[in-house]
Amino acid sequence: MEAATISAVFTAAASSTYWKLVNGSEWITEVSHGGYTYYVELRKSDEPVQAEITGRLGYGGTEFLSVAATWGQTFPIVEAALNATRVH
Numbered sequence: 001m002e003a004a005t006i007s008a009v010f011t012a013a014a015s016s017t018y019w020k021l022v023n024g025s026e027w028i029t030e031v032s033h034g035g036y037t038y039y040v041e042l043r044k045s046d047e048p049v050q051a052e053i054t055g056r057l058g059y060g061g062t063e064f065l066s067v068a069a070t071w072g073q074t075f076p077i078v079e080a081a082l083n084a085t086r087v088h
Contacts, residue, residue, distance in 0.1 A: 008033050010069050013040040014076035019084045027081050042081055051077040
């Protein structure tokens, strides 16, 4: 993946207002960019874990990926997930 695409996907995830809990340990949001739907995941862990692009869906089907965010990209994504899932 190109660096510009990776940055755009993580930036969009940092403003996502919809997150879903999967398997009781992963928070996932979907980001549309460049004709694809990207899946950005935050995993629950005892150790700090960076956000990750785990796949993308396009015309050819699903492609599984493993692209880790930097810590600078991860922190706003965590904030977005917390804000989206917080009970108001």
